[in-house]
Amino acid sequence: MISEKLGHRLDHILSRIARVLFGESIHPHFLTFTGLVFNVLAGICLGVGYWVMGGVLICLGGFFDLLDGAVARVFNRVTKFGGFLDSVIDRYSDTILLIGVIWYFAQHRDLGYTFLALIVLMGSLLIPYSRAKAEVFLSRCNIGLMERAERTILLALGSLFDVMEIVLWVLAIFTHITVIQRIHYTWKEMQKLEEQAANQ
Secondary structure (H helix, E strand, O other), X not given: OHXXXXXXXXXXXXXXXXXXXXXXXXXXXXXXXXHHHHHHHHHHHHHOOOHHHHHHHHHHHHHHHHHHHHHHHHOOOOOHHHHHHHHHHHHHHHHHHHHHHHHHHXXXXXXXXXXXXXXXXXXXXHHHHHHHHXXXXXXXXXXXXXXXXXXXXXXXXXXXXXXXXXXXXXXXHHHHHHHHHHHHHHHHHHHHHHHHHHHO
């Protein structure tokens, strides 16, 4: 939702920031992996209970995730492999952050929230998977309430303000609602395609 509303409106601002920080020779892949490093550090902080530091690092990881795409588009360095790599690294980042949360609650023998965080991890992985499978047949399937930007913002807020338990409930519900939305959308669109094919 947030990504679709913003589109690429921040590209020029973000590319200027990247130019000031790194110069025009900066490669989007460097920014992608820098974001991953911040998310790995964030996952470690979450795992040991350093919530505020974890939240700050999640924000930094998210910032670099925005930068890599903006730099690629503005400096005309967009490639199919770059899009593929960015998507794979995003999955690593999502998983690492939630493993940190799972580890924290497991260490404190809180089985309820450990299980809830596992449900969130499942939903977070199924959202991009359902899109990828749908787009084998459809031109696009980027609908839903809880895309990656929303999930990242909620995890950051949960860490910064020590409300991770509330955030986990929200994510557990709405990640799976998003998967259901994508299943329903794909079913409806494929029905239309089948009807069109039958009428030809």
